[in-house]
Amino acid sequence: MATFWDIIHLLTETPIFFVAIAGLTWGILGGALPGISASITMALVLPFTYTMDPAQAIALLACVYIGAEYGGSIPAILIRTPGTNSSAATVIDGYEMNRQGRAGEALGISLMSGVVGSLFGLAMLVLLTEPLSWLALAFTPASYFGLGILGLSVIASMSGGSLIKGLAAATIGLMLSTVGTDPISGVTRFTFDIPDLLGGIEPVLVMVGLFALTELMSQSGSAGMSRLNASIRIKLPSLSMMNKLKRSQFIGCILGLFEGLTPGGGGSIAAFMSYNEARRWSKTPQLFGKGSEEGVAAPEAANNTVASTAMIPLLSFGIPSSNSTAVLLGGLLMHGLIPGPRLFEQSAQVIDSIYVGSFIAIIAQIGIGIIILPACIWLVNRPRQYRSGFIFALILSGIYTLNNSLFDLGIALGLGLVGYLMRLTRFPVLPMILGVVLGHMVESS
Amino acid sequence: MNKDLLSGVVLLAVAGTYYTWTTQIADSTLSDEIGAGGLPKVLAAILAILAVCLIVRTLLSARMKPATAAAAAGNADDEEADENAKLPRAIGFLLFGAAYVALLPFVGYPIATALLIAGIALYEGSPRTWVIPAAAIGGGILYWAIFVKLLGVNQPMGSLFQGLF
Numbered sequence: 001m002a003t004f005w006d007i008i009h010l011l012t013e014t015p016i017f018f019v020a021i022a023g024l025t026w027g028i029l030g031g032a033l034p035g036i037s038a039s040i041t042m043a044l045v046l047p048f049t050y051t052m053d054p055a056q057a058i059a060l061l062a063c064v065y066i067g068a069e070y071g072g073s074i075p076a077i078l079i080r081t082p083g084t085n086s087s088a089a090t091v092i093d094g095y096e097m098n099r100q101g102r103a104g105e106a107l108g109i110s111l112m113s114g115v116v117g118s119l120f121g122l123a124m125l126v127l128l129t130e131p132l133s134w135l136a137l138a139f140t141p142a143s144y145f146g147l148g149i150l151g152l153s154v155i156a157s158m159s160g161g162s163l164i165k166g167l168a169a170a171t172i173g174l175m176l177s178t179v180g181t182d183p184i185s186g187v188t189r190f191t192f193d194i195p196d197l198l199g200g201i202e203p204v205l206v207m208v209g210l211f212a213l214t215e216l217m218s219q220s221g222s223a224g225m226s227r228l229n230a231s232i233r234i235k236l237p238s239l240s241m242m243n244k245l246k247r248s249q250f251i252g253c254i255l256g257l258f259e260g261l262t263p264g265g266g267g268s269i270a271a272f273m274s275y276n277e278a279r280r281w282s283k284t285p286q287l288f289g290k291g292s293e294e295g296v297a298a299p300e301a302a303n304n305t306v307a308s309t310a311m312i313p314l315l316s317f318g319i320p321s322s323n324s325t326a327v328l329l330g331g332l333l334m335h336g337l338i339p340g341p342r343l344f345e346q347s348a349q350v351i352d353s354i355y356v357g358s359f360i361a362i363i364a365q366i367g368i369g370i371i372i373l374p375a376c377i378w379l380v381n382r383p384r385q386y387r388s389g390f391i392f393a394l395i396l397s398g399i400y401t402l403n404n405s406l407f408d409l410g411i412a413l414g415l416g417l418v419g420y421l422m423r424l425t426r427f428p429v430l431p432m433i434l435g436v437v438l439g440h441m442v443e444s445s
Numbered sequence: 446m447n448k449d450l451l452s453g454v455v456l457l458a459v460a461g462t463y464y465t466w467t468t469q470i471a472d473s474t475l476s477d478e479i480g481a482g483g484l485p486k487v488l489a490a491i492l493a494i495l496a497v498c499l500i501v502r503t504l505l506s507a508r509m510k511p512a513t514a515a516a517a518a519g520n521a522d523d524e525e526a527d528e529n530a531k532l533p534r535a536i537g538f539l540l541f542g543a544a545y546v547a548l549l550p551f552v553g554y555p556i557a558t559a560l561l562i563a564g565i566a567l568y569e570g571s572p573r574t575w576v577i578p579a580a581a582i583g584g585g586i587l588y589w590a591i592f593v594k595l596l597g598v599n600q601p602m603g604s605l606f607q608g609l610f
Binding site: 048164165167168171172174175178182184185186187188189190213216217218220221383384385386388389390392393394396397400401404406409410413416417420424425426427 | 448449451452456459463466467470471472473480481482484485488489491492495496498499502528529531532534535536537538539541542543545546549550554558561562563564565566568569570571576580581584588592596598599600
């Protein structure tokens with residue numbers, strides 16, 4: 001665990017404060033854009049972290065995740081369109097409050113419940129990863145192999161109804177991970193004398209292609225959505241209101257912890273479960289669905305808790321439990337950081353940066369959340385025709401920064417097509433990403 | 446053809462092609478017992494088995510549940526037709542990216558970016574007003590300023606305009 005002096009060093013000697021604020025801001029903006037999920041928001045920024053210090057880069061991604069979970073509630077409340085999947089439950093009472101002219105109040109409850117959930121999640125992250133890391137120190141290469149297989153077993157919970165398709169997608173991901181130089185013998189495989197393939201296919205290209213490009217392709221030709229009311233401002237809840245919401249926030253935190261630790265759980269399930277439980281335990285269950293403050297607080301506390309607790313199995317054992325943590329895992333690998341137990345032995349500063357950066361982002365979220373709302377509304381109100389072009393250009397520019405390679409752009413575009421075809425044929429993409437990310441770890445062990 | 450059946454056939458073809466490629470992997474004295482081609486061969490076999498499973502399952506479900514399938518066919522057909530209709534459009538969208546990659550070394554980063562933004566705006570049905578060139582030029586300059594000037598990324602400046610930027 002980070003000592004006091006480690007934290008002081010991080011705050012004074014590194015740009016962690018600015019990294020956290022930048023990540024949070026980007027996360028809120030990305031999360032507020034309908035269709036751009038937390039994982040896509042993270043995947044978009046991933047190429048830009050390539051040249052950063054590893055500790056700062058991972059902290060940035062963690063802060064983007066935190067920001068995106070809050071950002072998703074903005075269009076959920078204002079136009080009944082969840083910005084991220086996990087804010088879908090917020091639509092029910094959030095939008096109803098908006099219809100009653102209480103949009104500012106709903107946004108304030110969402111913001112503060114998110115902060116409560118994030119703080120609880122961060123506390124659990126700090127408390128639980130430390131003991132788990134001690135357990136992990138006893139791991140042998142055989143254990144690492146087992147961990148890789150366990151990571152792949154997550155596929156079973158993420159196959160979206162067809163285990164065969166999930167396993168096939170994971171196998172293709174593993175096949176992609178074999179492209180390049182064999183980690184044991186140094187023999188080249190599937191490179192077809194193309195020098196760009198000697199280093200293999202970087203997981204970041206797979207993530208950007210399958211998540212971001214596929215989403216842009218899917219949105220092509222779709223109808224525009226309702227415009228946000230630009231005059232809305234956040235109204236933070238009073239102390240008495242926060243006292244009233246503590247039960248639902250507590251439920252959200254507990255279920256968020258449980259779902260964050262569970263492979264395949266994720267923010268969406270946590271949010272809907274906590275909404276249901278909050279209604280069950282509420283003194284006024286009849287108000288749920290009719291603009292209940294508790295109906296906003298519970299799911300927002302839950303999905304923001306998940307943003308931190310989902311990192312526990314990732315950092316302790318290298319097991320990503322959701323799309324977003326898979327992107328985070330890709331970030332770790334991109335910087336040569338072995339996910340799992342070794343991270344605590346060899347790169348403790350990365351862990352400290354995640355803790356400190358997340359804490360800064362959570363606290364700053366109160367101020368940034370209020371300040372950035374007009375920018376979010378402006379961004380969401382831009383015509384989709386222009387937004388798509390700008391996001392597409394951003395993706396391609398970001399990919400090029402990785403290796404200054406046009407070949408990388410071609411691979412990402414190809415994977416975008418593969419992702420779209422997988423979506424059409426109902427093949428889940430996450431197992432494929434897990435296959436690419438975990439493939440190298442499995443083979444080299 | 447049923448999408449799952451088609452997917453199974455495609456996966457089988459992928460597994461076969463991949464296996465053929467694994468036979469071309471060179472041996473090395475540094476290799477362990479499994480060798481550089483060991484895991485790829487196992488993966489090819491796994492994918493082939495999964496592909497066969499998918500094909501068999503699709504054929505069996507088509508034979509065993511004709512009534513259920515017929516009942517659900519109405520909605521599913523509409524949805525599938527809608528998705529299929531969007532495929533050419535989605536591929537068209539991606540082709541703008543391919544054109545960007547092709548043009549980038551010649552026209553350079555700012556112009557290629559501007560063309561991409563303008564092209565996508567037109568493709569997505571934006572009204573043909575002055576806003577399109579304005580947004581495209583603004584976007585090209587904005588990204589050039591961020592990536593080339595601020596972040597110092599060595600983006601191609603184009604063989605057509607060498608020495609200009």
